[in-house]
Amino acid sequence: MGPGVIEVFLQYWPMFLNGLLGTLKYAAIAVFFGSVLGALVAMCSLSKNKIIRFICSVYVNVLRGTPLLVQMYIAYFFVPLAFESLSFLAKEQCVILSLILNSSAYVSEIFRSGINAVDKGQTEAARSLGMTSVHCMQKIILPQAIKNILPALANEYIAMIKETSLAGTFMLYELMYTRTLLANKFLTWQPLFIIAAIYLLCTMVLSKLVGMMEKRLSVSD
Amino acid sequence: MKKIKLTAILLTVLMLMLAGCGSTAPKNTVTSAFDYDTSEIAKPEIDLSNAEGVLKDVLDKGVLVVATAPDNPPYEYVADDGKTLSGSELFLAKYIADILGVELQIETMDFGAVLTAVDTGKADLAMAGFGWKKDRAENFELSIGYHSSTAGSSCHCLMVRTEDLEKYDSFDDFDGQMVAAQAGSLHQMYVEDQMPNAVLELVSGFDQAILNLSTKKVEALATSCSVARQYAEQSGGTLSKSPLEFDLSMYGAYEGTVVGAKKGETSIIDVMNQILTFVNENAIYDGMYQQALDETGMIDGEE
Numbered sequence: 357m358g359p360g361v362i363e364v365f366l367q368y369w370p371m372f373l374n375g376l377l378g379t380l381k382y383a384a385i386a387v388f389f390g391s392v393l394g395a396l397v398a399m400c401s402l403s404k405n406k407i408i409r410f411i412c413s414v415y416v417n418v419l420r421g422t423p424l425l426v427q428m429y430i431a432y433f434f435v436p437l438a439f440e441s442l443s444f445l446a447k448e449q450c451v452i453l454s455l456i457l458n459s460s461a462y463v464s465e466i467f468r469s470g471i472n473a474v475d476k477g478q479t480e481a482a483r484s485l486g487m488t489s490v491h492c493m494q495k496i497i498l499p500q501a502i503k504n505i506l507p508a509l510a511n512e513y514i515a516m517i518k519e520t521s522l523a524g525t526f527m528l529y530e531l532m533y534t535r536t537l538l539a540n541k542f543l544t545w546q547p548l549f550i551i552a553a554i555y556l557l558c559t560m561v562l563s564k565l566v567g568m569m570e571k572r573l574s575v576s577d
Numbered sequence: 578m579k580k581i582k583l584t585a586i587l588l589t590v591l592m593l594m595l596a597g598c599g600s601t602a603p604k605n606t607v608t609s610a611f612d613y614d615t616s617e618i619a620k621p622e623i624d625l626s627n628a629e630g631v632l633k634d635v636l637d638k639g640v641l642v643v644a645t646a647p648d649n650p651p652y653e654y655v656a657d658d659g660k661t662l663s664g665s666e667l668f669l670a671k672y673i674a675d676i677l678g679v680e681l682q683i684e685t686m687d688f689g690a691v692l693t694a695v696d697t698g699k700a701d702l703a704m705a706g707f708g709w710k711k712d713r714a715e716n717f718e719l720s721i722g723y724h725s726s727t728a729g730s731s732c733h734c735l736m737v738r739t740e741d742l743e744k745y746d747s748f749d750d751f752d753g754q755m756v757a758a759q760a761g762s763l764h765q766m767y768v769e770d771q772m773p774n775a776v777l778e779l780v781s782g783f784d785q786a787i788l789n790l791s792t793k794k795v796e797a798l799a800t801s802c803s804v805a806r807q808y809a810e811q812s813g814g815t816l817s818k819s820p821l822e823f824d825l826s827m828y829g830a831y832e833g834t835v836v837g838a839k840k841g842e843t844s845i846i847d848v849m850n851q852i853l854t855f856v857n858e859n860a861i862y863d864g865m866y867q868q869a870l871d872e873t874g875m876i877d878g879e880e
Binding site for chain 2: 433533539544
């Protein structure tokens with residue numbers, strides 16, 4: 357079966373390190389911009405305007421109801437075709453775009469449920485004291501909602517780390533891409549175990565951190 | 578009124594962000610110009626005055642975009658750094674670009690996406706070890722085949738587990754058995770044509786075929802002789818190149834690898850055929866194939 361897993365790792369570890377950095381980078385970009393966009397979508401989906409709410413629900417349903425790989429193919433092949441002005445986007449940017457959009461749909465649901473989880477009585481109390489709805493959102497609802505939102509957002513980042521493996525299909529340099537690189541060196545099975553181990557290590561460490569964060573946030577409860 | 582204004586602003590910001598995110602992202606890493614000096618190689622005289630369609634666009638823009646799947650050494654592969662592309666088919670692509678007098682740009686993607694890329698206009702040509710196939714020819718314009726005249730390049734065979742080497746003496750022995758080939762590759766065509774009773778197991782990447790064979794999911798896989806020898810060596814004796822080789826004489830002018838373009842783009846394929854005829858007549862691909870073999874350190878020729 358050729359060289360063992362450990363031999364391969366020792367020989368090619370810089371390749372895996374680069375891949376890991378790529379994975380973390382793509383996941384970070386996706387979740388960061390996805391959060392900004394997702395927050396906007398969440399705000400819109402909480403609005404009183406029916407049309408805006410409808411658009412938001414379509415947006416979220418389409419992005420959550422279709423596989424990310426399909427979205428990547430569409431973003432790569434058809435978005436530049438449909439919007440001439442977006443044809444300057446290179447392959448990497450198209451794939452990142454689809455990661456961001458996909459993430460934003462999940463994040464918007466996290467925000468929405470986080471905000472909805474704050475007791476309605478809080479809003480009623482604030483409004484009856486004469487606060488405007490924006491003021492109430494800023495000073496009363498969001499500070500409480502953030503406690504629900506942050507751990508879920510961190511979990512979204514962990515999920516995104518695994519999702520970015522699909523970017524390897526487009527030959528972007530992330531962890532899964534090292535498989536292609538090493539297959540070119542006729543190493544077929546060893547990279548799979550190394551990649552699995554690295555993913556597992558990453559997600560375990562991050563889950564641990566999220567657990568600690570949750571503990572800190574629950575102090576005030 | 579105020580609310581509508583707010584919503585409009587929000588939506589505008591949203592659109593701007595969509596456009597903005599793309600441009601703030603780091604520059605593409607893998608799509609790259611490709612460097613291979615063809616000045617020493619003889620080139621045919623090609624009349625480009627009647628260029629139409631994609632070919633005209635290529636000449637106007639001064640860039641030839643070729644889509645490929647860099648997981649097929651020595652034909653096309655990525656070096657260890659994950660960025661540098663190389664391989665004999667990409668050398669040929671550079672040669673073609675130089676004849677046309679344009680820059681070469683290579684778009685890398687999964688094998689299954691390569692033909693989609695020419696269909697959607699992402700790329701002008703597809704070069705990823707494609708063989709001529711009837712259904713492919715119906716949906717795409719395909720050039721004539723090109724191949725190296727050295728033994729290895731025009732040699733395609735089966736690969737089996739070493740323990741089964743004695744078990745299979747002819748293609749007929751595989752009746753009802755599973756045989757793996759990369760979807761859409763030359764080898765899929767060979768298996769379909771020459772092993773009609775075998776059960777074809779299509780895989781999207783070649784490493785999956787090797788895994789299938791090692792884990793006994795298939796009885797054999799079809800590949801080129803040089804790749805088979807390389808994997809046989811890498812496997813430490815568990816896998817072997819089978820002496821069963823495919824008969825390529827039945828494919829005539831379409832023997833070997835073809836270049837693909839979008840259906841209806843006959844102008845660019847005409848030019849490709851002229852170039853490839855010259856390449857085949859003057860054995861130009863031999864040198865490219867040999868250089869790629871040397872770069873990868875792969876084994877070629879007769880055992």
